[in-house]
Amino acid sequence: MSTATIEPGTAPLKAADFRSDQEVRWCPGCGDYAILNAFAAVLPKIGVRKENIAVVSGIGCSSRFPYYMDTYGFHGIHGRAPAIATGLKATRPELQVWVVTGDGDGLSIGGNHLIHALRRNADIKILLFNNRIYGLTKGQYSPTSEVGKRTASSPYGSVERPFNPLALALAAEATFVARSVDVYKDHLQGVLTRAAQHRGSAFVEIYQNCNIFNDGAFSSITERELRETNNIQIEHDQPLVFGAKGARKGLRRKGGSGPIEVVDLPEGADTSAILRHDETAQDQGLAYSLSHLEPPSYPAPIGVFRCVDLPTFEDRIWGQIKDAQEKKPGANLASLLERGDVWEVGEDGKIEELAG
Amino acid sequence: MATESMETQPPQHVETVERVVVRFAGDSGDGIQLTGNQFTTTAAVAGNDLATLPDFPAEIRAPAGTLPGVSGFQMSFSSFDIHTAGDQADVLVAFNPAALKVNLRDLRPNGMLVLNQDAFSGKNLEKAGYTSNPIEDGSLDGYQTFAIPVTTLTRKALHDKGLSSRDVDRCKNFFVLGLLFHLYQRSDETTVRWLSKHLKRKDLADGNLTALKAGRAYGEATEAFQVTYQVEPAPFEPGVYRNVMGNSALALGLVAASLRSGRPLVFSGYPITPASTVLHELARYKEYGVVTLQSEDEIAAMTSSLGAAFGGALAVTATSGPGLALKGEAMGLGVMTELPVVICDIQRAGPSTGMPTKVEQADLLQAMWGRHGEAPMPIVACSSPGDCFMTALEAARIALKYMVPVILLSDGYIASASEPWKLPDESELPRIPVNLITAANNGEYMPYKRDSKTLARSWALPGTPGLEHRIGGIEKEDVTGDVSYDPQNHQRMTTIRQEKINGIANDIPEAEVDGPASGRLLILGWGSTRGPIAGAIRRKRTEGKQVSWVHLRHLNPFPRNLGDVLRKFERVLIPEMNMGQLEKLIRMDFLIEPVGLHKVQGKPFLSQEIAEKIDELLEV
Numbered sequence: 017m018s019t020a021t022i023e024p025g026t027a028p029l030k031a032a033d034f035r036s037d038q039e040v041r042w043c044p045g046c047g048d049y050a051i052l053n054a055f056a057a058v059l060p061k062i063g064v065r066k067e068n069i070a071v072v073s074g075i076g077c078s079s080r081f082p083y084y085m086d087t088y089g090f091h092g093i094h095g096r097a098p099a100i101a102t103g104l105k106a107t108r109p110e111l112q113v114w115v116v117t118g119d120g121d122g123l124s125i126g127g128n129h130l131i132h133a134l135r136r137n138a139d140i141k142i143l144l145f146n147n148r149i150y151g152l153t154k155g156q157y158s159p160t161s162e163v164g165k166r167t168a169s170s171p172y173g174s175v176e177r178p179f180n181p182l183a184l185a186l187a188a189e190a191t192f193v194a195r196s197v198d199v200y201k202d203h204l205q206g207v208l209t210r211a212a213q214h215r216g217s218a219f220v221e222i223y224q225n226c227n228i229f230n231d232g233a234f235s236s237i238t239e240r241e242l243r244e245t246n247n248i249q250i251e252h253d254q255p256l257v258f259g260a261k262g263a264r265k266g267l268r269r270k271g272g273s274g275p276i277e278v279v280d281l282p283e284g285a286d287t288s289a290i291l292r293h294d295e296t297a298q299d300q301g302l303a304y305s306l307s308h309l310e311p312p313s314y315p316a317p318i319g320v321f322r323c324v325d326l327p328t329f330e331d332r333i334w335g336q337i338k339d340a341q342e343k344k345p346g347a348n349l350a351s352l353l354e355r356g357d358v359w360e361v362g363e364d365g366k367i368e369e370l371a372g
Numbered sequence: 373m374a375t376e377s378m379e380t381q382p383p384q385h386v387e388t389v390e391r392v393v394v395r396f397a398g399d400s401g402d403g404i405q406l407t408g409n410q411f412t413t414t415a416a417v418a419g420n421d422l423a424t425l426p427d428f429p430a431e432i433r434a435p436a437g438t439l440p441g442v443s444g445f446q447m448s449f450s451s452f453d454i455h456t457a458g459d460q461a462d463v464l465v466a467f468n469p470a471a472l473k474v475n476l477r478d479l480r481p482n483g484m485l486v487l488n489q490d491a492f493s494g495k496n497l498e499k500a501g502y503t504s505n506p507i508e509d510g511s512l513d514g515y516q517t518f519a520i521p522v523t524t525l526t527r528k529a530l531h532d533k534g535l536s537s538r539d540v541d542r543c544k545n546f547f548v549l550g551l552l553f554h555l556y557q558r559s560d561e562t563t564v565r566w567l568s569k570h571l572k573r574k575d576l577a578d579g580n581l582t583a584l585k586a587g588r589a590y591g592e593a594t595e596a597f598q599v600t601y602q603v604e605p606a607p608f609e610p611g612v613y614r615n616v617m618g619n620s621a622l623a624l625g626l627v628a629a630s631l632r633s634g635r636p637l638v639f640s641g642y643p644i645t646p647a648s649t650v651l652h653e654l655a656r657y658k659e660y661g662v663v664t665l666q667s668e669d670e671i672a673a674m675t676s677s678l679g680a681a682f683g684g685a686l687a688v689t690a691t692s693g694p695g696l697a698l699k700g701e702a703m704g705l706g707v708m709t710e711l712p713v714v715i716c717d718i719q720r721a722g723p724s725t726g727m728p729t730k731v732e733q734a735d736l737l738q739a740m741w742g743r744h745g746e747a748p749m750p751i752v753a754c755s756s757p758g759d760c761f762m763t764a765l766e767a768a769r770i771a772l773k774y775m776v777p778v779i780l781l782s783d784g785y786i787a788s789a790s791e792p793w794k795l796p797d798e799s800e801l802p803r804i805p806v807n808l809i810t811a812a813n814n815g816e817y818m819p820y821k822r823d824s825k826t827l828a829r830s831w832a833l834p835g836t837p838g839l840e841h842r843i844g845g846i847e848k849e850d851v852t853g854d855v856s857y858d859p860q861n862h863q864r865m866t867t868i869r870q871e872k873i874n875g876i877a878n879d880i881p882e883a884e885v886d887g888p889a890s891g892r893l894l895i896l897g898w899g900s901t902r903g904p905i906a907g908a909i910r911r912k913r914t915e916g917k918q919v920s921w922v923h924l925r926h927l928n929p930f931p932r933n934l935g936d937v938l939r940k941f942e943r944v945l946i947p948e949m950n951m952g953q954l955e956k957l958i959r960m961d962f963l964i965e966p967v968g969l970h971k972v973q974g975k976p977f978l979s980q981e982i983a984e985k986i987d988e989l990l991e992v
Contacts, residue, residue, distance in 0.1 A: 036842070038854065038855070065837070066840060067835055067836055067837045067838070067839070067840055068834070068835055070682075070834045072679070075845075082842050082844070083842050083844075083855060085842075086840050087840055088682075088834035088840055088841065089840075089841070089842035089843070089844075090678075090679065090682050090709075090842070090843055090844060091842065091843070091844025091845060091846065092675060092678075092705060092844065092845065093701055093702060093705050096671060096672070096675040096702065099667065099668070099671070099672035099675040099676045099679070100676065100678055100679035100682070101679060102665070102672070102676050102679065103638065103640060103665065103675065103676030103677055103678065103679025103680040103682075103683070103687070104679035104682055104683045104834070105679075106638065106663055106665055106680065107636065107663065107679070107680040107684065107685045107687075108683040108684065108833075108834060108835065110835065111683070111834050111835060128668055128669060128672075129668065129671075129672055129675075132668035334663075336658055337659075337661055337662075337663070339658075341661070343659070344659040345659075347659040347660050348631070349628060349631055349798050349801075350798075352624060352627055352628065352631070352660065353614075353624060353795045353796070354612065354614070354795065355614070356614055356615070357413050357416070357417065357562065357566075357615065358612055358613065358614045359416065359417050359612070359613055359614070360611070360612045360613070361419070361609070361610050361613060362610055363610045365419075365605065365607065365608070365610075367417065367418070367605065369417050369561070369562065370612070
């Protein structure tokens with residue numbers, strides 16, 4: 017079942033058409049503004065009518081998102097957005113359903129719903145704004161906060177090892193897994209467009225700065241002077257190379273099969289051992305290894321880690337229903353009730369067994 | 373029928389009885405439920421009224437021959453209108469010593485005891501805790517005991533069938549079934565048809581049929597059984613009937629509500645005893661467009677139902693007490709977003725895991741108040757297996773008409789108990805209006821604008837151009853649905869949500885009194901106590917005592933005349949399988965002092981227990 021799209025000849029919509037009249041209430045300077053703008057900019061381009069889009073969220077700063085979009089929206093309760101979205105998508109496969117969640121909402125209280133939504137391959141696009149902190153509750157460490165993080169609830173430093181959201185999504189076998197960054201406007205729009213086009217469970221981690229409680233959490237990759245050395249844009253069927261002109265580097269496996277290492281690629285260097293990215297790979301080994309790379313030893317990969325085509329949850333549900341309706345046409349109340357052993361008591365009290 | 377062969381056999385005396393209670397008991401692998409169901413269907417087709425009560429062990433397959441492994445099935449059939457599977461058994465069939473040990477206390481004095489003698493030896497006796505063989509030690513003298521070598525006789529009958537010895541022994545329940553068919557003059561027809569339709573292995577179907585006939589022949593030939601019994605058909609209204617279990621009727625009612633409302637049924641549930649069979653049943657109805665989701669947990673079951681309701685479905689979830697507790701926060705979201713969802717709670721003995729396969733009615737107050745904040749919800753309750761159908765329709769009607777989550781209370785007793793059920797005609801089913809809106813008045817859509825009579829908000833489905841809107845758990849401004857923290861608005865919205873529920877009282881039938889409208893004693897019941905109360909009242913009225921009765925389907929809000937009805941009686945007795953939950957609500961709402969009768973033993977009331985309480989109250 018395909019998502020209902022705009023008929024040809026309809027006046028094109030603009031980003032502003034997707035924005036509601038509600039006043040946006042995030043802190044000034046919050047990374048969420050950039051993501052909201054990117055999202056609103058992408059929607060007119062994907063060709064889906066706005067009444068056919070639903071944005072579902074849980075609780076947290078990011079979860080205010082639906083109120084700011086002039087689409088259908090459901091602001092749920094903490095952690096449950098993927099489950100709400102699953103119910104909606106199963107009921108109405110023709111809708112395009114987005115989930116907006118955060119690292120606390122999606123990975124802590126709602127972790128179970130997230131992994132099950134991904135494993136089922138429901139066609140839901142889940143955007144996880146990762147700021148590595150609880151913002152709305154005023155600055156506690158989150159499931160993605162680094163060990164040693166000092167927060168209101170961890171004054172001596174967090175003793176918990178963080179989740180790697182991409183590794184989790186890959187392990188749950190989401191059919192689309194990607195990462196982008198709030199301030200990388202073009203890249204973010206590109207990734208959101210790819211997520212919109214994907215049919216199946218799409219998981220997008222977006223590094224998002226919380227300038228109040230965790231300012232600069234991603235500065236090691238977003239600072240202008242570090243961007244080229246600390247990021248690697250991974251692209252399908254392209255070599256994994258990065259770095260400024262004249263200081264190119266590449267990723268390869270040590271000794272051909274060992275851990276990933278960074279190698280310098282001077283002009284004319286042999287690139288045959290440099291890894292190539294394959295987002296369609298059945299074996300998720302490389303994607304998993306990539307998901308764990310981070311500065312200072314490695315560049316942080318951004319882009320689409322995995323994109324494979326598998327039947328969706330809702331297609332399978334409605335496929336079974338369609339088959340049953342073809343095999344048993346004319347289902348009505350009488351056929352519903354007269355199942356099993358049925359007998360009739362006549363006006364004279366005589367009993368006759370009817371074929372059940 | 374048995375009459376044909378009786379001509380060639382020694383004549384046996386035929387005694388006509390009005391009602392018989394039979395209990396089958398054995399290992400959970402002995403085919404007890406199957407035997408019981410065959411006997412039940414045959415009695416139904418013979419025109420008896422009947423009621424069944426299965427008693428499953430909590431373990432799927434406890435070690436064979438042990439007390440925890442005993443599975444039971446009690447059924448009562450009669451020539452008059454009955455409501456329960458009976459207080460005491462007239463006949464107990466025990467396939468092994470453990471089954472005898474667990475069930476003997478429920479057999480009436482001088483009742484008939486049919487035992488598989490082959491199983492009463494060494495190990496089995498030991499496992500059941502017998503130090504001597506009860507068949508031989510005289511401890512069963514107070515009963516008409518028939519110790520029959522069922523295993524040996526079945527093996528003999530099937531020796532030339534080419535079945536494995538394991539398969540042969542699996543046929544022994546049909547030997548006993550055949551014997552009982554003889555004793556109660558039943559035809560084989562229904563069972564023969566069932567065997568050919570449901571057993572894929574023809575050799576096993578044939579084996580079972582041979583065992584069935586051998587059992588009947590044994591009953592006819594042996595001189596042990598001097599008497600056979602006849603139970604005349606009960607007077608039934610003309611119509612088409614089937615035997616139905618509560619959870620099946622509930623599922624049927626939900627699908628019927630989908631057909632009547634034109635809204636697709638989307639069911640989301642997490643497996644939990646004794647609610648899982650609602651999911652099983654609905655998963656079969658794909659040709660009716662029913663979507664079933666087996667959710668990852670109870671919270672997801674509730675929240676995905678809300679997602680489905682947002683999308684325009686008749687959304688339903690089913691659970692038991694522990695699951696209802698987990699759903700609490702999400703139910704509050706349903707109250708806030710004013711979406712139609714039916715939440716079925718098939719109650720079981722709690723708290724915590726409690727006794728999962730045993731019955732209790734102790735979730736009424738959880739249903740009333742088990743949410744944070746002011747979060748009122750309508751509550752309806754099923755009172756018998758067949759009644760689950762109409763109660764499901766009523767829950768759906770209220771949910772869709774009033775745009776509100778509704779709790780339907782059933783319990784582990786009626787969930788798997790069965791009774792003959794007259795199939796309703798389409799014209800008897802309620803019309804179920806829905807509040808769909810397809811275009812906004814004067815341009816802008818107002819999601820919290822209400823119907824002035826029902827106070828229901830409209831239902832604008834995603835996909836409808838021009839009605840894009842956002843709902844959510846944050847308090848919303850009256851009419852516009854914008855996020856609002858305005859103090860007066862929250863007061864107003866809280867009041868509206870309560871008034872909407874209160875107003876449903878004008879849209880449900882008034883409480884009807886069975887018996888005189890005033891007097892010394894009224895019994896007020898709800899849920900599955902209907903059967904035992906009916907039995908108790910029947911007995912007392914036969915004795916000439918005057919007892920009136922009201923049985924509630926609607927528990928929130930109550931029928932609008934309930935207070936007036938109750939005040940016309942000197943005493944109000946409320947039997948409940950809890951510690952007095954309806955009693956508290958009645959006291960609170962009407963400032964009267966009811967008398968409670970409480971039972972929390974994992975078993976339904978016996979009619980006798982209620983009858984004794986009636987006597988006690990009428991004597992004072």
